[in-house]
Amino acid sequence: MFELILCGRGGQGIVFLTRQIGQLVTDMGLHVLSSETHGMAVRGGSINSHLRIGPFYSSLVRYGHADFILSLDSTETANNIHYLKPDGIVVENSSLPEELGTRRIDATSIAKGLGRIQLENVVLLGFATTMNGFPVSSEAMMVHLKKDPREYVRKMNILALEAGIKTAS
Amino acid sequence: MGNEAIGRGIIQAGCSVAAAYPGTPSSEVMESLVRWKRELLHPIYLEWSINEKVAFETAYGASLSGARSAAAMKMVGLNVASDALMSAAYLGVRGGLVVVVADDPGPHSSQTEQDTRFFAWFAKVPVLDPGTPAEAMQMAIKAFDLSEKYQVPVILRPCLRVCHARQDVSLSTPREVVDVGPFKKNWTRWAAIPRYRLVLHQELNEKLAKMRKEESEACPVLVEGNHDNVLALITSGSVSSHVRDIVSSDELLNRVDVYKVDLPFPADTEALQEIVDRYEKTLIIEETYPVLELQVTDRRKVLGRLSGHVPQHGELTPELVENLIHESLGQKPMAGRAPSVKPRRPSLCAGCPHRSAFYLIKNVFDKAIYTGDIGCYTLGINMGAVDTCLCMGASIGMAGGFSKAPLSRGESPVVATIGDSTFYHAGVPALINAVHTRSPFVLVIMDNNTTAMTGGQPTPADNFLADGSPGTAVDMERLVKGCGVDFLEVVDPYDFEALKDSLLKAKSYTIDNNLGVSVVIARRPCVQSPSVKLSSERFQVGHKCDLCMTCIRDLQCPAIIFLKDEKRVQIDVDLCAGCGFCFQMCPSQSIEPRGV
Numbered sequence: 001m002f003e004l005i006l007c008g009r010g011g012q013g014i015v016f017l018t019r020q021i022g023q024l025v026t027d028m029g030l031h032v033l034s035s036e037t038h039g040m041a042v043r044g045g046s047i048n049s050h051l052r053i054g055p056f057y058s059s060l061v062r063y064g065h066a067d068f069i070l071s072l073d074s075t076e077t078a079n080n081i082h083y084l085k086p087d088g089i090v091v092e093n094s095s096l097p098e099e100l101g102t103r104r105i106d107a108t109s110i111a112k113g114l115g116r117i118q119l120e121n122v123v124l125l126g127f128a129t130t131m132n133g134f135p136v137s138s139e140a141m142m143v144h145l146k147k148d149p150r151e152y153v154r155k156m157n158i159l160a161l162e163a164g165i166k167t168a169s
Numbered sequence: 170m171g172n173e174a175i176g177r178g179i180i181q182a183g184c185s186v187a188a189a190y191p192g193t194p195s196s197e198v199m200e201s202l203v204r205w206k207r208e209l210l211h212p213i214y215l216e217w218s219i220n221e222k223v224a225f226e227t228a229y230g231a232s233l234s235g236a237r238s239a240a241a242m243k244m245v246g247l248n249v250a251s252d253a254l255m256s257a258a259y260l261g262v263r264g265g266l267v268v269v270v271a272d273d274p275g276p277h278s279s280q281t282e283q284d285t286r287f288f289a290w291f292a293k294v295p296v297l298d299p300g301t302p303a304e305a306m307q308m309a310i311k312a313f314d315l316s317e318k319y320q321v322p323v324i325l326r327p328c329l330r331v332c333h334a335r336q337d338v339s340l341s342t343p344r345e346v347v348d349v350g351p352f353k354k355n356w357t358r359w360a361a362i363p364r365y366r367l368v369l370h371q372e373l374n375e376k377l378a379k380m381r382k383e384e385s386e387a388c389p390v391l392v393e394g395n396h397d398n399v400l401a402l403i404t405s406g407s408v409s410s411h412v413r414d415i416v417s418s419d420e421l422l423n424r425v426d427v428y429k430v431d432l433p434f435p436a437d438t439e440a441l442q443e444i445v446d447r448y449e450k451t452l453i454i455e456e457t458y459p460v461l462e463l464q465v466t467d468r469r470k471v472l473g474r475l476s477g478h479v480p481q482h483g484e485l486t487p488e489l490v491e492n493l494i495h496e497s498l499g500q501k502p503m504a505g506r507a508p509s510v511k512p513r514r515p516s517l518c519a520g521c522p523h524r525s526a527f528y529l530i531k532n533v534f535d536k537a538i539y540t541g542d543i544g545c546y547t548l549g550i551n552m553g554a555v556d557t558c559l560c561m562g563a564s565i566g567m568a569g570g571f572s573k574a575p576l577s578r579g580e581s582p583v584v585a586t587i588g589d590s591t592f593y594h595a596g597v598p599a600l601i602n603a604v605h606t607r608s609p610f611v612l613v614i615m616d617n618n619t620t621a622m623t624g625g626q627p628t629p630a631d632n633f634l635a636d637g638s639p640g641t642a643v644d645m646e647r648l649v650k651g652c653g654v655d656f657l658e659v660v661d662p663y664d665f666e667a668l669k670d671s672l673l674k675a676k677s678y679t680i681d682n683n684l685g686v687s688v689v690i691a692r693r694p695c696v697q698s699p700s701v702k703l704s705s706e707r708f709q710v711g712h713k714c715d716l717c718m719t720c721i722r723d724l725q726c727p728a729i730i731f732l733k734d735e736k737r738v739q740i741d742v743d744l745c746a747g748c749g750f751c752f753q754m755c756p757s758q759s760i761e762p763r764g765v
Contacts, residue, residue, distance in 0.1 A: 009513060019335070026337045033301070034335040036170075037277070044727055045515035057301055057410035059334035062487040079510040117743040 001054035002135045003061045007080045008072030008093075010037075010044045013121035017070065018049040020125070024136050024144045025053055035059035048080055053135055070128055072107070072121060091128045093120060103131065110163050119160035126164020138165045171302035171331040174338050175269055176201030178309025179239050180211055181340075182265070183347035186231035188216045188224035189635075190594065191623035192243030193278040194332035195271035199241055200624070203636050212346060215635040217626050220561070220594040221246035225253045225268065229322075232266040233359065237313050237347045241269040244285050245560065249595070251292070254322065258294045259369040260359060261320040264349050265313035268294075272328045274456045274484040280543075280560060282482060284458035285326040286405075290434045293373055295380060296324040298406035298433050300413075302336040308431065315384065317349065319376045328407035328456060377435045386432035388440045393417055394426030400497055401448040403441065405430045408456045411487040415494065421503075422494055430461060438464045445470055452478070452497045456485055472497055517548050519728040520703065520746025522693035523615050526662040527554040528724055528754060530584060530613060533672040537582040538571050540564040542596075544588040545622045546615050551725055555586065562587070562595025568610040569603050582680045583610035589645065590620040590628045597652060600686070604653035607685045611675045614688065615662075616645060617695040625698060649688050656687035663693055665753035696746050704747030706762060710738045713759035720751055720760075 004021070008014050015036050025032045033056050037047040050061045063082045071077040071092045084090065093107040107123035114123075122145075129138040136144075138161075145161055148154040176198050179187060189199035199217060206213050214231075218224035221242040231238035242250065247270045254268065270288075273279040289296035297312050299305035305327050316323040357365045381387050389403055393416045402425050404412045409429050416422045428444060430436050433455070445451045445465050453462045453473035462473040472478040479485070479493060492502040517524045527549045530539070541547055541555030542564035549555035557567055568585035587596050592614050600612065620626040627633060632642040649657050656678045658671040668691060675687040694701050720738065721731050728744035729751060731737075740751070740760070752760045 010515065011518075022335050032335070032337060035330060036333045036335070044513070044518070046510075046512040056414050058407075058414045058487060059301075059330055059336070060411065060487050062415075062491065075511075076513070079512060112743070 002052070003066045004051040004068050004070065004135075005048055005061055005066045005080050005083045006051070006070045007046075007048040007076040008121075009076065010047050012072045013118065014047050014049050014072065017121050017125055018051055020141070020144065021051060021136060024140060027144070028136075028140070031055060033057075033059040046076055046079055048076070067133060068128065068131075070124060072124060089131065089133070091124065091131070093124050103127070105164065105167050107164065110167065111160060114156070114159055114163060116156060119156055122157050122160035123164040123167075126161035127168050128164075129161075130165055130168035170197055170201075170333065170335050171299075171305050171327055172197035172271075172333070173201035173204075174302040174306035174336075175241075175309050175325065175327065176205055177338075177340060178306040179267070180205045180209065180213065181306075181343045182237060182310045182313040183344040184213060184237040184239050184265075184267075184313065185346040185348075186214045186228060186236050186238040187241070188218045188227040188239075189241035190218055190221045190224050190246055191620050191626040192246050192271075193623055194273055194329040195241050195243045195246070195269065196623040196626065197332070198269050198271075199626075199635055206636055209343065211343065217635045219629055221250040222253055225250040225257075228266055228268070229253065229257050229262070232262040232264045234352050235264050235349045237265040237317075239267045239269060242271075243279065244270055244272045244283050244288075245280055246270070247285060247288055249561065251288070254294065255292050257322050258292050259366055259373055260361065261369070261372070262316060262322055263320070263352070264347060265316035266322045267309065267312040267316060268322055268324045269309070270324055270326050271332050272326055272457070274328055277329055280558075282457045284456065284460060285324060286433045286460040287458045289324045289326070290460060293377060294322055294324055295319070295377070295432060296326050296434050297386065297431060298326050299331050299431075300407055300409040300429070302331060302334050303338045305331050306338055311386070313347075315380070317347075319380055321373065321376055326406070330407040330410075380432075381435040381437055384432060387430070387435060387437040389428035389430045389437070389444060392427050392429045396426060398424045398426045399449050400425045401444050401451040402427045402454060402494065403430065403444065403451060403461055404428070404454045405433045405461060406456060408454055408485045408490065411485070411490045412454055412494075415487060415491050419491075421500060422498070424498065425494060433460050434464075436461060436464050438466065441465050442467060450497060452493065454479060454485060454490060454493065457482075514551070515548060516551055516725065516727055517545065518696050518746070519726055519744045520696040520748040521545070522617055522662040522691065522696070522748075523549065524552070524724065524726060525665070525748070525750040525754075526613060526615055526668065526691040527552045527586075528750075529662075529665070529668050529672055530554050530586070531723065533669060533676060534582055534584050534611070537584045540568045540571060540583065540585045542585075542587040542591050544591050544620075546586055546588055549586060552723065561591055562599055565596050565599035565603060565612060568612070569599070569606060569608040572608050572610045573606070582676070585610055585612045587612070587614055588621070589614060589616040589618065589630060590626075592645075593629045593643070597648065600649070600652045600654065600688075603686045609679050609683055610686055611672070611679050612686060612688045613672075614645070614649075614690045616690050616692040617698075618692070619695050619698055621695045621697060625695065645690060649690070654686060654688050656684070657690070658688075659690040659692055661693055662691040663748055663750055665750065696748075704749070706747040706749060707742050707745055708740055708747075708749065708752050708760050709763040710740060711759045711761045713757050714738055715757050715759070717756055719754070719756050724751060724754065726751060
């Protein structure tokens with residue numbers, strides 16, 4: 001069983017990340033449930049997604065049960081930190097140094113370096129896939145993103161994922 | 170996604186006509202039908218209707234003609250369609266008719282937390298309540314069978330947590346399109362006058378009584394526990410999924426028996442009463458109104474909304490549910506509380522044409538009363554350019570009332586703002602009314618050529634239908650003129666001078682000369698629209714900036730940032746959409762194009 005919270009601002013690609021992880025885990029033959037935010041909040045508001053792998057009925061993570069929080073915006077981490085279990089890990093897009101229980105990567109700067117700030121979500125994902133306990137491996141996610149039929153999107157996502165993975169090593 | 174699973178269920182059930190009006194959290198039902206139609210080369214007819222009432226009537230007409238048909242909408246959309254639904258319940262259907270109505274406990278993206286199961290009870294229409302996307306697909310199919318068997322419309326009521334949940338779901342091959350045979354004229358049934366309506370009402374009551382007794386979905390089913398515990402918990406729909414996960418994962422809660430009801434109206438009331446009588450206590454957890462609870466006759470041992478044990482408003486999140494169960498067992502609440510969070514408030518996108526329109530409306534009309542409407546442009550509240558938001562189309566109707574009330578007239582002019590899709594949906598009759606009554610207000614139609622808030626669905630101004638097949642574009646100018654409006658100007662909201670000029674003319678026509686309603690169409694496609702190519706031009710703040718803060722305070726573009734420490738204004742080139750409106754509006758003319 002694995003539970004994950006993804007958070008950020010509307011427009012940062014939270015829903016995209018949730019779908020990629022969800023699809024990959026489904027392809028691996030596991031049961032997955034996830035929950036997305038749509039509508040008014042998407043216009044730049046606070047958004048989060050829940051993803052649960054295992055024999056669940058509900059798509060929502062309970063407070064104190066998330067193994068990981070993937071955060072694209074450090075102020076949104078604070079709005080979601082209560083979901084994290086005591087030994088859970090925060091993976092955050094931030095230029096600050098890492099601390100106990102919080103892994104950080106400056107995904108925004110890396111994405112800008114790749115020429116598209118919109119890639120910050122995939123950079124963060126690449127970084128997260130390198131961590132112990134994360135449900136999908138870097139290799140599996142790479143294979144999955146290579147399946148995207150849109151050539152430009154595929155190319156850019158692969159570059160971003162690689163950049164995230166490389167930062168961890 | 171739950172909505173995609175429902176779309177798939179509709180296709181698998183052999184449905185051949187479906188109509189919808191977009192609204193969070195229901196919009197993806199029609200979008201997924203479009204997808205399945207294309208992928209499976211399915212013959213189903215699909216339309217985004219002008220509003221929910223027409224969507225229901227389209228589906229109802231198709232049902233009388235013998236086809237299985239569906240209508241999809243959000244719960245407040247059912248209010249719009251209710252006139253047709255209430256009557257259709259009496260008349261009955263021929264081909265199976267399923268109305269998908271998505272509820273939004275919370276509410277996350279809606280005006281109310283109304284419970285469609287309660288509405289179904291009021292309309293005397295059966296309602297199925299799925300707990301997961303997989304269940305929603307199966308129930309969509311079941312709903313068609315029930316509808317045809319009993320000849321009544323059937324509502325499928327998924328909550329947001331089902332609509333927008335994603336789950337692995339196994340698909341099966343769609344059955345052939347169902348046809349129960351051609352329409353046979355019978356005015357005593359299909360055009361019944363009041364005398365026959367009495368007979369039909371009796372028939373409907375008999376159908377519901379039969380369903381209550383004979384359909385297994387009406388009966389509470391034990392899903393966790395052993396029939397023998399101290400606490401019974403009766404639940405339905407999406408919140409039942411939280412209940413099941415919590416009870417099965419917590420040893421402290423193994424003294425709870427969970428019963429789930431899939432057809433909360435008409436539920437098997439005798440079976441419900443039998444459970445309540447057998448246990449020391451029964452906790453009823455359902456969203457958002459006490460529908461199952463009210464169907465229990467003797468509620469002395471029931472803990473629920475009516476007894477004050479379950480909150481009367483708000484979404485029942487897993488934490489709340491967990492605490493409710495512990496409290497009912499006399500245990501201490503376990504789940505922690507969320508810290509006081511500061512959620513970021515939503516705002517119009519950088520480059521949104523609504524922003525520039527609102528800016529100039531405020532600029533020209535200043536302290537006017539601004540009646541707003543439902544859509545992205547409700548966010549005009551951030552800019553002080555929306556004072557009211559009631560329901561679809563109400564900006565125009567309410568503006569009429571504001572401008573007629575004798576005490577508020579004179580000092581404050583009234584300006585109504587409405588989006589294009591909302592104008593077609595419910596604004597047109599209100600505009601005719603305003604013309605007829607010589608209501609002195611200015612109407613700005615914010616025409617971004619799409620239904621933006623719900624993800625960019627087409628409007629009647631497009632020349633194609635939901636699935637891309639050809640349609641006839643309904644011209645907005647001709648429509649406005651056809652409503653009897655004499656003053657009409659169409660202008661690009663990116664064009665500062667032109668829009669300001671049009672608004673001033675409208676002000677002079679309506680307010681200064683009291684010649685009745687004037688209409689300005691501010692037209693520019695949504696920046697999120699895939700066909701829009703954004704400008705590559707970028708801007709920067711030059712040295713002349715005197716920190717008047719007009720851009721920060723009044724324009725509120727997310728790309729323009731005030732750096733507190735450095736005491737200067739900056740434009741974020743990554744967020745900027747290159748619309749150039751700030752360049753035009755800056756009072757000190759210090760925003761300038763940036764060399765690439």
